[in-house]
Amino acid sequence: xxxxxxxxxxxxxxxxxxxxxxxxxxxxxxxxxxxxxxxxxxxxxxxxxxxxxxxxxxxxxxxxxxxxxxxxxxxxxxxxxxxxxxxxxxxxxxxxxxxxxxxxxxxxxxxxxxxxxxxxxxxxxxxxxxxxxxxxxxxxxxxxxxxxxxxxxxxxxxxxxxxxxxxxxxxxxxxxxxxxxxxxxxxxxxxxxxxxxxxxxxxxxxxxxxxxxxxxxxxxxxxxxxxxxxxxxxxxxxxxxxxxxxxxxxxxxx
Numbered sequence: 001x002x003x004x005x006x007x008x009x010x011x012x013x014x015x016x017x018x019x020x021x022x023x024x025x026x027x028x029x030x031x032x033x034x035x036x037x038x039x040x041x042x043x044x045x046x047x048x049x050x051x052x053x054x055x056x057x058x059x060x061x062x063x064x065x066x067x068x069x070x071x072x073x074x075x076x077x078x079x080x081x082x083x084x085x086x087x088x089x090x091x092x093x094x095x096x097x098x099x100x101x102x103x104x105x106x107x108x109x110x111x112x113x114x115x116x117x118x119x120x121x122x123x124x125x126x127x128x129x130x131x132x133x134x135x136x137x138x139x140x141x142x143x144x145x146x147x148x149x150x151x152x153x154x155x156x157x158x159x160x161x162x163x164x165x166x167x168x169x170x171x172x173x174x175x176x177x178x179x180x181x182x183x184x185x186x187x188x189x190x191x192x193x194x195x196x197x198x199x200x201x202x203x204x205x206x207x208x209x210x211x212x213x214x215x216x217x218x219x220x221x222x223x224x225x226x227x228x229x230x231x232x233x234x235x236x237x238x239x240x241x242x243x244x245x246x247x248x249x250x251x252x253x254x
Contacts, residue, residue: 102133115143117246124153134235142243180204183215
């Protein structure tokens, strides 16, 4: 990229030619398996995250290695044990972290740069923890400090008070609230604090409205203002948007 900019400065390239060349540098094809967007982190502060689910372990490993080699870090989500073993073998001497509860693997060759962003993650029940852990791992990888409080749902609503007190005392910028069943907890949390809340419905639940459907609809119909909602079991999406909010707040924090 530097060579392209130097040629542009010397007048050897037009602006349009330089733009096309830079765009080409930020894309890489991996053996017809994937077209990697290597410039995503530069543009948005969010790295490309490899979704392992639905991909053969060998293909996932090749894609992960290509990203690590070019970007110095790779995140693999929804990874089975077979995915993780294949990726670890392909990445060689890279520092690898396996987060089994979240089904996420992270490999890096450079340390995480702390941003000063602060994210809270709360779950209604213990069954919601795997999805919440996805959000936690992703937010940490995007430079945030993450504070957690698990199993504080409305079945024993008194439990949430200490969790929220801790979140307020740590001055978090945003709170992710994961809940299944009727999905009431995000509304309760949002009614008590002046902090943006991201509702994360989980597929915990059964019968009519099961598999997260009732939780999603309940969060979308929240009476408490200040609740935004991601899709069912979308822990990665919740972690990304929470980190973007927190990092933006940290950027302008005095």
